[in-house]
Amino acid sequence: MTRLLEFLGNHWMMAGALLVVTVLLIQDLLESLFRKHKVLTPAGAVQLMNTEDTLVVDVREPAEFAEGHIEGAYHIPLGKLEERASEIAQYKEKPVIVTCQQGTRSPSACKTLTKQGFSRIYEMRGGMLAWRDAHYPVTRKRKKS
Template sequence: MEFIQQHWYWAALAAVSGTLLIVTSVRGSRGISPARATQLINRDDAVVIDVRDAGEYAAGHLLNAQHIPLGELEKRLGELDKLKDKPVILNCQSGNRSASACDILRKAGFTQVHNLEGGIAAWEQAGMPVSRNKKKK
């Protein structure tokens, strides 16, 4: 107890870092990096689903990404049934909407769902290619 009183800042730091470790473990990781996503696409034929709005998608998207806006995802799950046991990478602009999409797919029984950490912004920052072609279904 004397140590804690004399070094309260170390005790506080240990408490904060321990809390962050527990929260991270419970929530899981935020997603996969662009490099890891590229490996999944190239090695495991992962399917990329872009959950952004049409205008965002048209401005640039990952090569061969399917476009299903987040608001339509639940009603279009039937289109994705064949992917339930395959790697699926979801992306949006920053990773927030795609994190919600990951939850929807997991609840629907998808087993290999990944969120592109940082979204297309991180993808482009990593120097990865972006397509500006018309939407692919």
């Protein structure tokens, strides 16, 4: 026990870093256990889109959406999602894939849609950056808005 205390005293920065990383890992584990939506990769999103009637909701800002998006994606900026969720109400029982730029806004959007009664919500991990990194196609056409 005294050797452990001596080690911690001599290497307090490493011990502090270990504590921070441990807390963050536990937080991530608890969050993943209690979230009500599923997370999938771009490849998983393509598979789901090819097998079921799936809606892709892009929650990025208009300028980001205009730079390129998934073909057929429905654009609702995150700040307007709660008030505009009724526009996609016909998908409450169908798969809805939510994407953003990097995957940081999607979890909030998934929580909002879950609260609105959507039952099959999927968060695309990594957002459009991961989609492009996987070399999947993007379009600049505005079909839906």
